[in-house]
Amino acid sequence: MSVHPLSMLVRKLEMRSVLSDADRSAILDLPMTKRSMSRSAYMLREGEPPATCSVLIEGYAFRQKLTSDGARQIVSLHLPGDALDLQGLFLDLADHNIQALTQAELAVIPRTAIRELMVKHPAVSVAIHTDITVEASICREWLTNVGRRQAQARLAHLLCEFAVRLDAQGLGTDGSYELPMIQEQIGDALGLTSVHINRTLKAMELGSLICRTGRSITFPNIDALRAVAGFSPLYLHLGVQGT
Amino acid sequence: MSVHPLSMLVRKLEMRSVLSDADRSAILDLPMTKRSMSRSAYMLREGEPPATCSVLIEGYAFRQKLTSDGARQIVSLHLPGDALDLQGLFLDLADHNIQALTQAELAVIPRTAIRELMVKHPAVSVAIHTDITVEASICREWLTNVGRRQAQARLAHLLCEFAVRLDAQGLGTDGSYELPMIQEQIGDALGLTSVHINRTLKAMELGSLICRTGRSITFPNIDALRAVAGFSPLYLHLGVQGT
DNA sequence: CGTTTAATTGAAAGCAGTCAAACTATGTGG
DNA sequence: CCACATAGTTTGACTGCTTTCAATTAAACG
Numbered sequence: 001m002s003v004h005p006l007s008m009l010v011r012k013l014e015m016r017s018v019l020s021d022a023d024r025s026a027i028l029d030l031p032m033t034k035r036s037m038s039r040s041a042y043m044l045r046e047g048e049p050p051a052t053c054s055v056l057i058e059g060y061a062f063r064q065k066l067t068s069d070g071a072r073q074i075v076s077l078h079l080p081g082d083a084l085d086l087q088g089l090f091l092d093l094a095d096h097n098i099q100a101l102t103q104a105e106l107a108v109i110p111r112t113a114i115r116e117l118m119v120k121h122p123a124v125s126v127a128i129h130t131d132i133t134v135e136a137s138i139c140r141e142w143l144t145n146v147g148r149r150q151a152q153a154r155l156a157h158l159l160c161e162f163a164v165r166l167d168a169q170g171l172g173t174d175g176s177y178e179l180p181m182i183q184e185q186i187g188d189a190l191g192l193t194s195v196h197i198n199r200t201l202k203a204m205e206l207g208s209l210i211c212r213t214g215r216s217i218t219f220p221n222i223d224a225l226r227a228v229a230g231f232s233p234l235y236l237h238l239g240v241q242g243t
Numbered sequence: 244m245s246v247h248p249l250s251m252l253v254r255k256l257e258m259r260s261v262l263s264d265a266d267r268s269a270i271l272d273l274p275m276t277k278r279s280m281s282r283s284a285y286m287l288r289e290g291e292p293p294a295t296c297s298v299l300i301e302g303y304a305f306r307q308k309l310t311s312d313g314a315r316q317i318v319s320l321h322l323p324g325d326a327l328d329l330q331g332l333f334l335d336l337a338d339h340n341i342q343a344l345t346q347a348e349l350a351v352i353p354r355t356a357i358r359e360l361m362v363k364h365p366a367v368s369v370a371i372h373t374d375i376t377v378e379a380s381i382c383r384e385w386l387t388n389v390g391r392r393q394a395q396a397r398l399a400h401l402l403c404e405f406a407v408r409l410d411a412q413g414l415g416t417d418g419s420y421e422l423p424m425i426q427e428q429i430g431d432a433l434g435l436t437s438v439h440i441n442r443t444l445k446a447m448e449l450g451s452l453i454c455r456t457g458r459s460i461t462f463p464n465i466d467a468l469r470a471v472a473g474f475s476p477l478y479l480h481l482g483v484q485g486t
Numbered sequence: 487c488g489t490t491t492a493a494t495t496g497a498a499a500g501c502a503g504t505c506a507a508a509c510t511a512t513g514t515g516g
Numbered sequence: 517c518c519a520c521a522t523a524g525t526t527t528g529a530c531t532g533c534t535t536t537c538a539a540t541t542a543a544a545c546g
Contacts, residue, residue: 046477047477063383065383065384065387067387067391067392067473068473068475069473071391071392072391073386073387073390073391075383075386075387076383087376087379087380090369090372090373090376091373091376091377091380091480092480093477093480095380095383095384095477095478095480096380096383119365122362125368126333129333129372129375130333130334132372132375132376132379133330133333133334133375134334135379136330136375136378136379136382137330137334137338137339139379139382139383139386140306140308140318140319140338140339140382141308141338142386143316143318143382143385143386143389144308144310144316144318146386146389146390146434147316147389147433147434148310148314148315148316148434149310149314150533150534151533151534182491182492182493183492183493183494184492190390191389191390191391192534192535193534193535193536194492194493195493195494195495195534195535195536195537196533196534196535198493198494198495199494199495199534201493202494202495214543230310230311230312232311234289234290234336234338235338237334237335237336237338393501393502394501394502425523425524425525426524426525426526427524435502435503436502436503436504437524437525438502438503438504438505438525438526438527439501439502439503441525441526441527442502442526442527445526445527457511
């Protein structure tokens with residue numbers, strides 16, 4: 001059964017906004033070209049005008065900023081079904097880089113097409129703005145995570161968030177998943193070094209908070225993990241199901 | 244000469260979006276009630292539905308999140324003319340707290356009035372969404388600041404940002420300003436302790452990056468400060484003037 | 487297989503945190 | 517205007533989390 005490439009985006013927008021049949025099909029009728037990105041490939045660079053807006057069909061991606069002395073901070077993570085850079089619709093120049101985290105498949109949509117869609121379908125406009133706003137909320141939580149939690153809690157928090165978001169996109173595998181990031185990237189997302197990520201993972205394993213086989217992680221006691229993280233999913237704005 | 248309370252908001256929105264005379268006066272005609280907030284008073288609490296949307300007329304405010312073990316992270320700072328919680332228009336529950344940083348004057352506007360305004364005036368809608376998006380951009384930069392810079396660069400970055408934003412709102416006093424935060428709040432914004440803020444301020448004073456008299460700060464060499472911070476104002480999306 | 491990339495581990499150093507005390511400013515009531 | 521209380525700043529000594537540097541092992545890839 002072949003699924004429409006944008007159906008996951010529709011699904012995601014409908015988690016937080018109400019769309020009519022007309023809205024739905026207008027989204028699915030958006031003009032788009034498919035594109036494959038290899039691991040680490042740049043989809044957008046800081047300082048460039050965001051020409052297009054893509055939706056992740058398969059694989060993972062992240063946004064990233066570099067400081068003047070070359071350090072990297074990952075500022076967001078994207079799952080299949082996520083729209084990359086909807087915010088670029090409102091800004092002339094990108095303030096960050098977007099990169100493929102794994103080999104990825106994109107649906108590339110012209111900015112103008114989305115703009116027109118938003119004018120014709122106010123509900124879609126609201127849905128898109130809601131999505132942008134939720135992303136901002138996640139960023140605030142990440143800031144809190146990096147600014148105010150220690151390594152283990154920070155890492156636990158990221159793992160909890162990833163689990164909830166996978167579930168929300170219908171990609172959940174119940175108590176276990178394949179983490180698409182190498183330890184250096186985890187560090188870049190959490191404001192830590194890869195070496196310390198390694199040690200922290202080991203410590204969490206020792207504490208029976210996680211089990212690892214390669215890059216696949218299992219959570220024997222998700223409640224304990226949430227407690228360590230101080231995780232509360234309110235900021236993901238998923239409604240009651242995200243509890 | 245008495246100025247309209249919302250004129251600073253209009254000014255701010257026009258920095259990044261084009262508004263017609265009709266758009267401008269529609270904003271100025273928004274129904275509102277004035278309200279005074281004393282220092283530290285809460286304007287919105289996490290978990291609550293955001294009932295209204297206020298604009299800061301005078302004084303300063305900040306957003307803040309608390310972790311489960313009581314630590315606080317300040318996630319944004321607001322100057323006179325800033326709209327507080329425009330993003331609340333799209334979410335059912337607040338994911339953070341908003342507090343007055345100093346004694347402050349607000350124009351409180353009903354959510355519905357803004358919603359109606361946005362429907363009738365698409366340009367205002369775009370301006371508001373642009374504003375929300377820029378706030379998200381600032382959050383990403385803060386995340387990078389906290390995650391990847393050391394104390395002195397982190398603090399220097401905050402000081403640079405504050406200077407540029409004051410200028411942009413027409414509140415600049417050229418090479419010097421009164422910082423509205425106590426050292427503990429600076430620490431909460433930067434993911435550091437108040438003690439360390441104190442020591443870092445002292446170090447920067449010794450290094451002739453800043454001069455202090457009470458809470459007023461002067462910048463004898465703003466270029467050196469920017470260099471220490473690795474500050475680039477692109478993320479504020481002010482156009483060329485923010486360079 | 488050999489090569490590259492990533493994970494792991496150890497030892498040492500450093501940045502920032504903690505705790506506690508002293509000092510200064512600010513504000514209030516008498 | 518003083519005395520006192522409170523809030524905020526400053527400083528010292530010590531601890532500790534995280535980084536750095538370097539080397540080793542394991543995994544992934546062509």
